[in-house]
Amino acid sequence: MKAKRVPYIVEPEMLRQLAKEKGYLIMAHNYQIPELQRIADFVGDSLQLARQAAETDAEKILFLGVDFMAEMVKALNPEKKVVVPVLCATCPMANSLTEDEIAKAKEKYDAPFVVYVNSTAKTKFLADYLCTSANAVDVVRNVPSDTILFGPDKNLASYVAEKTGKCVIPIPGEFGYCHVHNFVTAEQVLRKLEKYHDAEVMVHPEVPEQVRRLAHFVGSTAQMEKYPMASSSKIFIVVTEVGMVEKLRRLYPDRTFVTIDSMVCYNMKKNNLRNTYRAVLNDAPEVKLDERLAEKIRKLVEDMLKLTVSTQESKK
Ligand code: SF4
Structure with a gap:
């Protein structure tokens, strides 16, 4: 079928109107460009969005993020149509962990494999447990083993090892x-601190250890959203992808949020107003996921929620 014509200039309101007419719920990740975040019905991290999608009546979801996130949304919402602006918005970190490497690590170490949500569906299929950046420490603490295989993020693995005292083996490792x-470097953060003396530093656990050491707060984007509420600081240096400050500035208009300008994810920025309009107009490209992989993802999410709920209850 011939693709329909897309206007040369797409205004956010035109896109919002078309999506509404065609019955789409718009979900955008925290790292999307501001124009897309502003027209979205929900903005959040990957798990927040996947779970939010399951709670709505909408049958069609327009997902703005990268491929592994769209797969999660599809897995948790198998009966819904999930459309993305482009199929090439991918995550190099997710793609860095191959099925071969997991098989080799499992052969070498007799240990459970905890997969970070930022991974492909095929990788998740081989995992024993799933975690997000918000709950990685709790999940690993609750896994009944002192040695854990963890992938694909080596920096998150190091943070989890520090917090749990367990032997956390990163796979694929260095890469x-x-x-x-x-x-991102400690020097970049220190330079910002020289300029904004009173600022607090919020960092994502995917940063290297030397940057983590400078943080007042380490947490996922969903946790960063809540942190200013508990802090009396007026200025925050936000050490994660630059898109995150759009939401923080909207939530806390009386505070100042400073970015590290080199922290841009070009895959997240592949979605724009024009290709998103085209996707809504043509109801394509649609995300497809093998039901066997989807079933495994649903099971991993269910187990992860059980593991983390028991931790939260014991903390009460
Ligand atoms: S910021 Fe981009 S490269 Fe980094 S984990 Fe997210 S999608 Fe992947």
């Missing part, structure tokens, strides 16, 4: 990292 978070 498992998010390029946006891994290459």
Whole structure:
């Protein structure tokens, strides 16, 4: 079928109107460009969005993020149509962990494999447990083993090892990292602190250890959203992808949020107003997921929620 024509300039309101007419619920990740975040019905991290999608009546979801996140949404909402602007918005970190590497690690170490949500559906299929950046420490603490295989992010693995005292073996190892978070340096953060003396530093656990050491707060994007509420600081240096400050500025208009400008995820920025309009107009490309993989993801999410609920209850 011939694709329909897309206007050369797409205004956010035109896109919002078309999505509404065609019955789409719009979900955007925290790292999407501001124009897309502003027209979304929900903005959040990957798990928040996947779970939010399951709670709505909408039969069609327009998902704005990268491929492994769209797979999660599809797995938790198998009966819904999930459309994305482009299929090439992918995550190099998720793609860095192969099925071969997991098989080799499992052969070498007799240990359970905890997979970070930022991974492909095929990788999740081989995992014993799933975690997010918000609950990785709790999940690993609750896994009944002192040695854990953890992938793909080596920096999150190091943070989890520090917090749990367990032997956390990163797979694939040295090359498992998010390029946006891994290459930020302590010097970049210190330079910002020189300029904003009174600022507090919030960092994502995907950053290297030397940057983590400068943080007043370490947490996922969903946790960063809540942190300013508990802090009296007026200025925050936000050490994660630059898109995150859009939401923080909307939530806390009386505070100042400073970005580290090199922290841009070009895959997240592949979605724009025009290709998103085209996707809504044509109801394509649609996310497809093998039911066997989807079933495994649903099971991992269910187990993860049980593991973390028991931790939260014991903390009460
Ligand atoms: S920010 Fe990092 S982990 Fe997230 S999609 Fe981009 S490369 Fe992947």
